[in-house]
Every structure is written in C-alpha cells, then in structure tokens.
Amino acid sequence: MTALSKHATIVDVAREAGVSKSTVSNVIRGVKGVAPETRLRVREAIEQLRYRPNLLARHLVQQRTTTLGVVIGDLGNPFYAEMAKHIERAAAGRGYRVMFCNTLGDQEAEVSGLESLMEHRAAGIVFLSHPTDLVQVRRVVEGHVPAVFLTCAADWGDVVSGDDEAGAELATEHLIDLGHKRIAYFADPIVEDAADRQREAGYRRVVQRSSLAATVFHWDRPPDELQQEARDRQLDRILRNRITAVFSSNDYGAIELLDCADRLGVRVPEDLSVVGFDDVVMAGLARINLTTVRQPQPELATLAVETIAARVEGELHGPPQRKTLGLKLIVRGSSAAPRT
Amino acid sequence: MTALSKHATIVDVAREAGVSKSTVSNVIRGVKGVAPETRLRVREAIEQLRYRPNLLARHLVQQRTTTLGVVIGDLGNPFYAEMAKHIERAAAGRGYRVMFCNTLGDQEAEVSGLESLMEHRAAGIVFLSHPTDLVQVRRVVEGHVPAVFLTCAADWGDVVSGDDEAGAELATEHLIDLGHKRIAYFADPIVEDAADRQREAGYRRVVQRSSLAATVFHWDRPPDELQQEARDRQLDRILRNRITAVFSSNDYGAIELLDCADRLGVRVPEDLSVVGFDDVVMAGLARINLTTVRQPQPELATLAVETIAARVEGELHGPPQRKTLGLKLIVRGSSAAPRT
C-alpha cells in the first residue's frame, strides 16, 4: 500500500490557479460573478490536484453539518434494515450523509452512541425504533438538534409513521371475516411502545365491536440459547387457549411464530392463522407467504428525511408535527377460515 | 419544539471554570499534570453547560477523523445487513463511527457516495461488496485513505474474507457424498467477482476430481417486474439439464431458487437439492432450512475493523494483507440424496 498522500487544500488550488482562495471558494460553491475564464482555470487546478473540499472545515465555519444520525434497534431485523436503506437513499438524494447507530437494545450503547452523534454535530436525529431510555436520550438531544421518530413516537419530536391503529383494524377484521372467534394479539417487544399500543388498540376495538374476547400475548426475548424453548412454550399457551388466529405486531414475530409452528407440527393456516405487520421482503417468499399489513417503507423513509431536512434548513418551524400514512392489508397464504 | 440552543464551546467552559481553554482541553483529553482541584472545577463546568466537544474542530486540527466509510451494495440483502451491524458494533468498540453508503449497484451513486465519504475525511473505507466501477473507485480512494475489502477482494487494499474456495469445496463434496452426479453452480451477480470466482473454482475442482461435469448458471437480475418470470426460466433450464443439485454462490440466491421451486411445484430436496453460502439468519428458519456454508460474520467484521484501525493508527504498514477465515458446512434439510 502506497504512502497516504495528504489532501490538497483550497490554498493549493488557489496557488495552482493563480487566484485567491475566496475565488476558489466561489467557484466551488457555484457563486456567480466569477469570470468564465477564471472559473475554468480554477476547475482545471481542482482536477489537476484532485482537490476535494474538506467538509470538516466547511461545516465548522458554517456551524452546520449535512450529517444525519440514525438510531436503529437492530439492523439484523429485516424491517429495520430495509428502512435503513431507504433512509440512506432519501438522505443522499437531499445532500445528506447518514451515520448509523445500531444499539441492539443496549441502553448504555444507545446513550453513548447518541452522544457521539451529537459530538459529530449531526444536523438531526432519526429514531428508527424507539430509544429504550427516553429520559436520558431526550436530555442529550432535545433543544440541540431536531429529532424525527420514524415508525415510533414521542411528544418532543416530529413523528412519521403508518396508521398503526387502522392497520391493526384491517388485520383483525380480515381474521373475523374469515370466521375466527378466538383471535390473539401477539406483541413483539422489539416494536416500540407507542406503535405497539396503537396496534393493540386497533385490534381491541375490532374484536370488541364483534363481541369477541381480546387475548394479548407477549413474546419473551430470553437469552439466545433459551429462545427456542421459550417460543415453543408460547405457542403451547396459544393453543391451550384454543386460539385459532394470531395477529402479530410485526412480521419478525409472525415469522418466528411460523417457525415455531413448523417445528411443533402445527399447520398454518389449517390449525392456526397468522397475520403479520410490516410486509418485509421475506414475507412475500413462497415458503413464508405471510398475510400482513404493508408499511409503505420508501414513502415513510422519504417523509422522515424531508421532515428533518425541513427543520434543519429552517423551512419548518413550530411544534412537533405528526404525519401518518395509510396502510394496506396484503392477503397471502398464512390466513384462512378456521376448521369447523 | 423548543428553539435549538447553541452548543457550549470550550471557551464557555473555560470561562465558567475560570481557567484557560488549554486547561479545559487537557482535562477533556485526560492529559495528566492538571491539579486535581482544577480538574474538578472544569468537570463541573462541563456538566453544568452540558458541554460536548466538537469533533469537527478536533478532527480538523488533528488532521484525522474517527469516521469509517462503509460501502455496501444492498442493505436489503440480509447478509450485508447483518455484516453492517457487526461492522458498526466493532467500530464503536474501537472508538470509530461509521458512515454507510448503500449504492444499490448504481455506479454513479457509488462514486459520488465515495467522494462524499472522502470529503468527510473518512479515516478509512470498508468495502462490503465490491465496487462495480473499479477504476473510478480506486482513483478516488487509493493513496488517500486505507481500504479494506470485506468478503470481496482487490489488490490495492487489505482483504478480509472467508476461505471461499475451501467453503465451496465443502458444499460440493457434501452433494457428491449424497450421491449427486449432476451438480450445478449458480452465480448470483450480487456476489463480488473475486469471491464468485473462488467459489466457482472450489466447485470446479471437486466436481472434476470426481470426474463429473461442471455446469455454471448465472442469475439474471432483470427489472423487478420481470424478475419472477426470469427466475422461473432459470429453474426450467436447470431441470432440462437434468441437474439434481445446485450450489448457489450465496444464500440470497439459494432462497430465491427455493421460492421459485415452490411456485413451480419442484420439491426440495426430493427433486432438487440446494446448498447456499453465507448462513444468514433466515437460512435457519424451519421453513427455509437451507444447507449452507457458514461465514463467521462477527469475526470477519471485527477483523476488518481491526485491520483498518491498525492502518489508520499507524500500527500496520507495508503491502496489502490478506486474512482468510475458515468456513463451516451447516447441513440442513434442503439437501438429500437424489431420487434413484
């Protein structure tokens, strides 16, 4: 590997082109009022020296960066990974770069990661999955940079999310229409609280409207080696309750449930109907074939980035905004009428 | 949303504590030789003002950042997403933050994303998935910052990867041991060239050693709306060739193949054995249950980060290094003896 050459600076370019550094700066920033011939000379010098402006210096003097911090629970969860990808693309499209912080639910990592993002003077923070430690996180971020909560919620920042309650209603109605009488709601703790409550609320409303009983289960998330066992116990509880259909708060949990059912010889959808939430790519595979509520991922991500960019660029002022996108039920093969 | 308060600076802290800014700097950086009592006063002022050092300024003066650029093909591919997560964690553990650049195979996005990373003065670049446009990319990066190629390869940077050839041999031997005579290699274009060639080479060696014919297919990656159709055509080609087993260059491709087989009523493993490469989390689901070659993801990511950190910190000099980790075959249900 060759020795690392230093980067050329604006002064080097100025010298090479025989102008002052302000002129170079004007050319770089596309300020008009530079003689075409001068502009050309500067351009050539830039090319020649492979000059790339130093954003550290620019951002320092401008008192503002074009870096967005993104806090994610777990990139290993396909929904978050897919969202992360869309956020990155949307940000790049608006001239922002993205710094990810993948906290894996570790509170300490979350706070220190966030502090690091603040030290980098991130222009704004996108929370994709809710910070576990609300108080600490709020203390670090609020009042310093704008925050947007994407598919999660808080009252001190803008919120962009799907219409969780309506989505949950669609899912539950679908199961009722199929003839199910004993439908459970299955909460995956990885889903942020507010979203979870909304989805549960939608479920409860529809179930009660049809005079059915509401049953709510929670996935345990024990250490890895015990996980499979814990899951099997959960499924056992479901079946003991004579549940015939489950609406899971996310696809990830729904797919785990399918996995569990497969291992235990419980047939889906014959013995148990399963409906998820998110519509991750995986859900559409023939082998998974999961009925689910689709979240419009690219639209959500774009909206979140636009919102935070508007705050950063001073186009948006005032109290937190709340933007909600409609959700669609995608019927696939994991749901069917219960056996009679 | 409350007005955004400015960040306190080192001068604010100095004033508050009644010392000079150099003393504050000494305290922040843990330089010894500061009177305990002074140190305490400074600490209190920092706490009081919620002071966070500005890394832009620090990095500008130090002529070095703690930012790592990571170039990824597609975060929507679980293997890359999982690797990204491990890279982020490993980097955080060594005091680095990570900027992702998710190029989606778009050459222009790749080069401009990389230029942006360079403008941010990334201390090093991790290529997770090979840059499509080698020449351009090399021109932008080489000689400026160290590069490490993770599960891909180039001769102008350090390489960290699994032993692709040996892994491919394991997979192919497994199929031969099961009694297969007509085994195809299936190349997914998302797998970087060098890795692909290694895996193909391993496959070819074993097949030829057993005096069998080598057959290599390539997934087409046509526009989304035509993809399913194109895939079905591929599977048709496979079956026409009386292939009984397929070794795919990655899990993603293998899972697509399963999906395709399911839709067309081809039974796996009865009619067709499928072996993948990577061992993404999904591959272990009961419904997927894919026999595959496991890549040690956390170890690969950690090694890549350590390598680049060593370069950045000047602990590692000289020509590009090549580190290879051993791979393991994970036998699951997608492979079995061919029908007689």
Added chain:
DNA sequence: GTGAAAGCGCTAACAC
C-alpha cells in the same frame, strides 16, 4: 500546573 498563541481548511463579509 497553567496560559498565550498559532493554525487546521474553510466561508462570508467587506474592500478594492
């Protein structure tokens, strides 16, 4: 043990 001063690479007034 502490402070003064120079300067990292850039932008943005303001002069000329």
Added chain:
DNA sequence: GTGTTAGCGCTTTCAC
C-alpha cells in the same frame, strides 16, 4: 470580478 481578513472550536507547542 477578485483579494483581504476575521473567525468557526479545537489541539498543541512553548513560555512562564
């Protein structure tokens, strides 16, 4: 149309 200059917030000699 172009150059001069004063910082942005820090680190890092070098005096004291």
